[in-house]
Amino acid sequence: MNEFTTYRLPNGIRGIHRCVRSNVAHCALIVNAGSRDELTAEYGLAHFTEHAFFKGTQRRRAWQVNCRLENLGGELNAFTTKEDTTIHATTLRGDFPKAAELIADIAFRSTFPDRELEREKEVICDEINTYKDSPADLIYDTFEDMLFEGSELGHNILGGKKALARFDGNAIRRFTARTHTTDQMVFSSIGNIAPQTVEAVADRYFGRQPATVRTTHRTAPDVRPPFERTITKHTHQTHCIIGSRACGIDDPRRLPLALLVNILGGPSANSLLNVVVREKHGLSYNIEASYTPYTDCGIVATYFSCDHGNTEQCIELIEAQMRRLRTETLTPRRLSMAKKQFIAQLAISLESNEGYMLGTGKSFLLHEEVDTMEQVYAKIEALTAAQLAEVAEEVLGVDSKLIYR
Template sequence: MSIQITTLDSGLRVASEFMPNIETVALGVWFDVGTRNELPKQNGIAHLLEHMLFKGTSRRTALQISEEIENVGGHTNAYTSRDLTAYYARVMHQDTELAIDLLADLIQNSTFDATELEREKQVIIQEINLSRDTPDDIIFDYMQMAAYGNQPLGMSILGKPEVIAKISGADLKKYAGIHYCAPKTVIAVAGRVDHAQLLDWVKKYFGQLSPVSDAPIPPSVYKPENILINKDSEQAHLSLALPACGGKDPDYYAYSIYATLLGGGSSSRLFQEVREKRGLAYTVSAFLSNVDDTGLLGIYVGTAPGEVAKLAEVLREQLVDSSRNIKKAELDRAKQQLKAGMLMALEQPFSRAENTAQHLLTFGRVLSVAELIEKIDNVTPADIHRIVGKMISAKPALAGIGPKKSMKVWEKFELT
């Protein structure tokens, strides 16, 4: 299997990967835009726009959008992240043109009907309220906010109800016109697809994207603070963040490996120390959250309020110890977890298309599996010691939800 990539005169990139042993295609349109491209006064507009594109176009009603794709047994969906927005479909290979036509219609011809918009705003406001009532969900928004404050990367993807309520159809159309432009877009397809035919369809249906991209991406700087919410509950939900790196940084693979060995599975340091040996929590994890130019190493734990002090000490011990003591066995295990996870994901057509699109938007090319494996294998214990030493020299950003007494304990957490 090889990937074919063509850049059209508009700057739109079209990529396809032929997979001979399947009868379907996974295809999507990825835009290099997300929450970090918003201003505070429009926070949530990227996510609202994603919802509204399925609510009717000048050619199709919302019902017709659903019926046309489901009439052929396919499905569509979309997602918004901090730095990407994607619209995608899965269909039988003979229905590829229909899927491309449908996605192009959503993206270029949505009408933003006023009645549909008001109804969808209420849906999203309910989604926001549900998230706020779910501590093990909203804690991650608080962690981002604690790390970046009022900067775009500190804002919620869902937005704020009072901001969402004021967004108009004209606002959505203007935002799409600025950010949904050809040079910031990749159309990627994996499955039983012919690249030449795909190009003909893309040229036929995607002719309205602007060839101009002049919206700069605002930088975000790590500015740690504490966001602690007093809430009477049986669990204290705790998260901390430390400055990591962006996806383009050569140290990205070292940070990814470290997040895995620290809290990426049941054999990880935190799972073993926090849950298995001491019984301090049911849930504990570490993860890397990054965009192209910056990132965070995050830790999440849900624990009994009375165990916060003990838990904080274990976290401190493990973070400090891993700055100077990484065993070869745990490093090798984390590498294998990353490599296996990557290879397993790439057995799925959608994952292959998504991987292609994300690489083109980040690196301008698709990194081969062999290259990725080499980058992972080249990470040494000294690399881990170096990046962890750098991280723990910074002040952590803390987020917490739980009884007042437990929050007072958590706010005193320090690494030095």
């Protein structure tokens, strides 16, 4: 790990830094707490908490939080997933300490004033309405809710308006006290800053927070039988997801599955689904396959939209390509090309220093280590056609379907 510098503050907060030549610095506090850590009455609270962080602290009012870095030309933002909450900032290199101080201020000293929270609820209600107006986005959450029904993962991140109306500052404080513990935090950074300086800045602004340890534990969702469901949405097009449960982040099958999904329906124009469904038959403008790993499980999903009358043909073509991957071993040439393509896509995606910083921080949060890109490339090159066929048989064989019409 000589590409990275890592450290641990006395209160348990971990840090990881990568030094690069750039006038711009990126940093983030990544917390291992998301919507799957909510109690039943708290659905939507992790996302609401993320918004509430920007509504004022013991030192700053809401407008001062929002203007602190923006007045310097920088950016401050945050996002929530099912498993983590991230507050991140981008600044010029010389303003890095200001970014770290601001992130620490809103993460540990937010006051959650009632008036600001009530106003923000209206913003989130509008966000929920916008989401509901996008069937291409909504269908993913609906499908995942069905696939993981009854589990921590079986509810969407935004939550509902009725629950949102009940939330207040005390609810946020209870949630963060239970889940935003220092042993579940990583401060990740990247920029042309000496590692010793980064650690000193982190210690100054994050190290004084009292040490806390999470006492709750996540439970892996039970395996549910496949399902097929059609929901009437009166949309101009049919929207469909075909998918199944898959392996999690720590599973050794994760990498061969990621390569397999990229071959099936990755972003390139020569993916199997794009070639067959879009280019050869002209049935769909939007078609893709994705793999989303969580800590203890995952989901593989193929999504497409098409004219209502073409739905069944699209499904037949997709299932034929999945069957092909299960029954036909990739030739050495095809496998070599797929590996090269996948490696190039990863390399290009990591040209973004911000993306690199967020990815390494999440990896360090979960695994206490980060592979260099050379190590990742070597692991991809070592994959065999037999491994991909085995994973295809396990994951692409039994699928569930959800259709919006």
